[in-house]
Amino acid sequence: MKKWFLFTILCGWLFNLPIYPQSTYDRYFTDNALRVDYYHFGNKYEDYATLDQLYEISPWAGSRQNLLDTLNLGDYMVQVFDVQSNRLIFSRGFSSLFREWQTTEEANSGVQKTIHETLIIPFPRKEIRLQLLKRDSLNSMSQIFWETTINPDSWKINREERAIGVEVTTLTLHGQPAESIDLALIAEGYSDQEKAKFLSDCKRMIDHLFQYQPFTRYRNMFNIYALFKPSAQSGTDDPARGVFKNTILNTSFNTFGSQRYVMTFDTRTLHDMASAVPYDALCILVNEHQYGGGGIYNFYATTTVDDPWSPFVFVHEFGHSFAGLGDEYYTSQVAYTDFHHKGEEPWQPNISAHPSGEGLKWKHLVDPDIPLPTPWHQEVYDSLVENWYRLRKDLTQKGASEETVYQAELAHVNQLKQFFNSLPYGNKVGAFEGAGYQGKGLYRPAVNCIMFSKAAEKFDPVCQKAIEKVIRFLTK
Template sequence: MKKLMLTPILVSILIVSVSSQDLSTFNKYFIDETMRIDYYHIGDAKDEFITLDQIYKYGIWAGSRVNLIDEMNLGRYCVKIYDSASGELIYSKGFDSYFGEYKTSSEGIDGIKKTFHESAIIPYPKNKIIFAMDRRDEKQNLFEFFRKEIDPENIMIIRDEIKDKLVKVYNADSNSDPHNRADIVILGEGYTIDEKSKFEKDLKYFTNVFFGMEPYKSNQDKFNIYGVYKPSEDSGIDEPPANLFENTVLSCTFNSMGSERYILTEDNKAVRDLAAHVPYDAIYIMVNHARYGGGGIYNFFCTFTTDNQFRDYLFLHEFGHSFSGLADEYYTSDVQYNDFYPVGLEPLEPNITALTDPANIKWKDLLTPGIEIPTPWDKAKYDSMDYKWQAERREMNKKTAQLKRERQSPEVIKAAEDAYARKDKEHSQLVDSYLRKNANYGKVGAFEGAGYVANGMYRPMLDCIMFSKGERPFCKVCETHILKVIEQYTE
């Protein structure tokens, strides 16, 4: 794989003209700068509403100036921007959010309302716009539930220069023009002032991991990758079960949504303020921690830890969620969602299906000729093996958390962590060996078990980086979809 040089940069980017493309719509309605609309998303499973926070003007526009309307039809929500005078739709973007996940939790279903901070990033409008928000109904159709007129000339829009003396920006892999590239920013979390060199090393390592994986490898010229470092007071992040809490730049934490390995942050403003130092389409949060964990929310952000044995997998798997809207294909792990995929409805995600219409399965064009639908795969034996490990894994993690709470010696804690890592690796190898022996391994069909659902939900191939841990590729369906997403960011 290509070896990448890291150099500190000042963010001033030469914009390459795109005379071969139609920029008439962009030039009519927008200027080449960014508007960030911050708002609060409030509610529960039944009710939700939006209140505006602040609006910012800064930087150049990172996205495509040609592909202004989102045609992916993914995400629970969609930001829509209309020209106020004509009512014409001039920009849209589908996404998921932390609130969208919260409302599927037991607390959300029980009517406990909660507030989350979110941001809409759009090209800066020339004239007054309507900022509208759509959400999905029970049949997956979008409907508008919020709208507000915004005047880009409003004197209360924040126009401060983006600067922070503690922040350092790195050019990890740049092909220049952000309009014609998918622009990725990797934010450092939990790196102290003494761990700057580790951030640089990690940034270089994971940039190489990214471009070692298809379809990113063959499309390296369609990406820009930046790193943004700001020192945290403490190293690592919060581990609530272990009663360990750290003072960090982005306030990330394990045990988000009650899931021991799920890492998110509710400090959206801190994330967006740090990311604003570069033009970006997608956000990685690189968490300086040895414990396994991560998370990814579509067109929101993704997180991963840097120093565990499955770090490459985490880095690529979570980005599959946040960049491409891919679903988790596994189903045996505990999650805190209730009816994440409602029974009887076809999921929006491209890589799982409820098989409501087998003759017209969504990846019909990629099916292995003559494959049986649904596709047999000795599921019962796999279930027995994996559910057993999941139960054992939970107990081992509880024990380690207890040792940390009791402030046992580093040697005792490390012994427990090493024992877990060893068994986790052994189980991963066992799963890999078991799947590879199946007669339908490597074929595209419809394999039952996907999207946190053991029965009635199907994935395209037996294995994929969205299904199991370890060194493995995206399945053909996932890879095909990722290519479509990449093209949305190019002109």
């Protein structure tokens, strides 16, 4: 044994070969990535999928150590098995627009829908079986709704260059893709004259993101790329106002009937553009002055760039798309009717249906002297917000300028800050009722957070821990 060991060392030294055993990653995967485009279809209750197209792209940007998902985030999960050994070799949670659509009035009315989605997994060396799973009512990722085998040698895998004409600017480069968070910021609705504006918008958003913990602390873990391809026209679609713009990523306001919700269903073009760089996360910057954005876990985030709140929205939406954080607010109108099913514990790390006991996910972060549920004068908050909505409606009806509305909102935000600071548990972790679009029955970890209101100056400690967990998972 000892002789064999010495022989191996000698060979390694002579031929400059690695002397450690082949890693699990290298045994099953190449350096590249497999992009799986598929159609996700069904109705309110049922999910189905069918293959659209496979692509080989380069390189795989995710972790080579953490191949199996331990984060347990997202509505869905992709699982990859080696066919020969039937061994699970890769898994990753994600969410999508389809699941959100299932909670809308349109889905309630019984219609069916098809949405295009894209997954990125490491490129397999041998035949794999790929499964898509969704959560059951007990929140366990147990329901397989699509299964297909993929032969990596198949001529059906498209290997062409997909990012022709995309101009890449590297904003920060700190490490190898496998040990870094590779974030691609993608231009949407910028004309060919507006590349400099796009780059300055990117820097503004990124500088704002790194003002918040834990991003400040992990800044050196991020590689950030700005991807520019001009749109024929500036801006984005605003169909409720009759505005239609021909833009590269086909984003639009009013997704699922919610005016400020700016999303795209064109994930094909999005991933074509993104393939210019290694990427773990995608953020679309929409060249538009109206307030708006959106973010879905391990899918993508969007924000408009020229509203005074845009940098805040960028950070909030990145919280959704990067770390699976849920919306803690409950007073704004949304398009969903039953986003969090009654009686079920949400998978989002910062929302719980259990105000106390072991069911409260962040119980270990609550000091023993904090009452659960934690009192916070919800009725006062509700009346402050109601007053603001009334004032905003009034100002809008009178045709007030955007600046006037913004100044009025700033005054409201300052009022909220004073209210939060006056609360006895204003800076504590507890279980505060009102979260996930519901005033009752769901709880959040702190009175205020980036995921709750614009009056927040930080992510609450539970959200910070959740973000940190994802950073560590992706960079190991």
